[in-house]
């Protein structure tokens with residue numbers, strides 16, 4: 565660039581749930597001085613609002629009719645990624661079992677996706693140094709021109725073990741079944757399903773520590789920036 569400033573780098577990280585997208589993306593963004601966006605938190609936030617306002621989650625028409633109502637604001641600081649709905653901090657409530665069980669239905673509604681995708685593109689293009697955006701359809705739909713696309717995978721067993729550890733004593737088989745069910749719903753919806761972009765680098769994290777995954781992604785970003 566003319567003034568010598570580095571061009572903002574846009575990194576898209578997609579994959580099924582529990583593959584390490586959030587942990588990896590936050591750490592990579594912090595290490596490289598980039599912004600960070602958790603797009604799952606945005607879909608959880610709109611789901612939380614639908615539940616709080618008594619919208620029938622089984623009725624896509626009812627969801628679509630009010631999809632533009634809540635104001636969702638995401639903070640993109642990797643050390644403190646905030647999320648508010650109409651000014652209320654919902655970072656805790658969006659992680660409840662109720663929201664987790666309903667988010668796939670809400671996020672499958674095309675009007676919801678159009679609304680949230682617009683927010684995501686605005687945040688990504690305004691990040692000065694660049695941004696790491698994680699989700700399900702970032703490389704395929706939201707940011708198809710991202711500089712680097714990563715698709716994280718891991719076996720259902722590894723992902724369930726990670727989540728059960730987090731949920732302190734949760735039954736591993738039940739956790740595995742819930743993960744697999746949510747992935748199937750997210751992969752089979754018509755609009756912008758969970759999918760690997762053709763030009764994404766796939767990283768299987770099953771046998772890797774979180775630190776190894778972070779180092780792998782940092783190296784890929786640095787190589788991309790160096791034009792390798």
Ligand SMILES: Nc1ncnc2c1ncn2[C@@H]1O[C@H](COP(=O)(O)OP(=O)(O)OP(=O)(O)O)[C@@H](O)[C@H]1O
Pocket residue numbers: 579580581582583584585586587588604726727730769772773774775777
């Ligand atoms: N490579 C790894 N080895 C062991 N544990 C890991 C690894 N990567 C992530 N974890 C742990 O697995 C759990 C899930 O990780 P994380 O929330 O980053 O996944 P995710 O892909 O963002 O999931 P979701 O899509 O459901 O939000 C966390 O407790 C995290 O610390």
Ligand SMILES: Nc1ccn([C@H]2C[C@H](O)[C@@H](COP(=O)(O)O)O2)c(=O)n1
Pocket residue numbers: 581603604605607608667668671672698699700701702746750
């Ligand atoms: N780009 C995205 C991100 C998330 N979703 C939906 C599907 C997920 O099951 C849900 C919650 O995401 P998580 O917090 O587990 O990462 O949100 C999506 O459709 N598109």
